[in-house]
Amino acid sequence: MPRGGLYSYKYAGRELITKIPKPNFWRAPIDNDIGNLTHVRSAQWKIASLYGTHVPHDEQDILFFPDAKPGIELVDGCAVLTFCYYLPTKPAAECEVKYTIAGDGTVTVEMSCEPKGLPPMPEFGMMFKLDADYENLEWYGMGPEESYVDRATGARLGLFRNKVADNMAKYLVPQECGNKLGVRYAKITDNSGRGIVFTGDEMEFSALPYTPHELENAMHDYELPKPHYTVVRANLQQQGIAGDQSWGARIHEEYLLPTDKKLSFSFSFKGI
Secondary structure, eight states, X not given: OTTOOOOOOEETTEEOOSSOOEEEOOOOOOXXXXXXXXXXXXXXXXXXXXXXXXXXTTOSOGGGOGGGSOEEEEETTEEEEEEEEEEOOSSOEEEEEEEEEOTTSOEXXXXXXXXXXXXXXXXXXXXXXXXXXXXXXXXXXXXXXXXBTTBOTTOEEEEEEEEGGGGSOOOSSOOSOOOEEEEEEEEEEOTTSOEEEEEEEEEEEEEESSOHHHHHHOSSGGGSOOOOEEEXXXXXXXXXXXXXXXXXXXXXXXGSOOSSSOEEEEEEEEEO
16 A cells, blocks of 8 residues: 555545545645745655555565554544655655544544654645545635635635635646635535535645646646546645745745644544
8 A cells, every 4th residue: 555545535435536646745836936946945846745555665665564554443433544655855754644534424634744854745635636526616715716825914814715716826837726714614515415524623625627737837728637526625724825025035934834744634524
């Protein structure tokens, strides 16, 4: 299981995830990131997002590595699965993801990572891929437009609804967009009202038709592929977007994820 994880989540007889959820540390670079070279300084976190593995990198025979399987235990009537991801950074970092699965279908996710003094990560959270039929978003948090830790004064707390596709900003060059601060819950549903609800303690949240890597690979809208998924990212935080001026101003330190201490994040999801 070099790249294992939560393989399936069925609720009321319906499969709700199409790919294994993965820790994510990357966002599609925005114009300001490129102008101040944030994407260059933080490039290790893109590699970590793509190639985290359950096998330490110095193991020669990964097929028979005994610790590649998840930890499984029963706690207070809940099944608890723990996965450890070894990240290809220098120095090497690790990320632990624990799923606590209750009898009513609620899954609580706890993730932690020690950045070990690496450059700040652009984002810390989990990325899910749902079928593109889950195209409706409802959230209780900051809105109605996108918001970031250093761009939040224009947002207000409320209950908002839109289509997942509406969260794609019409930038000339596709880039990060659609982030939402202070989200208490977010529902992703199809047109029959079936889907999945994510809950957290004022988490950051986004739902887009594309992954950060797909956005990054396109220079124009027409280069983006036909949507096949709804990509959900539940985050502790995404770094700020800077922009004090447009020729290289860096993100203020207070709007970066710290790299000198352990990062921890918890949220839950459940079928509806």
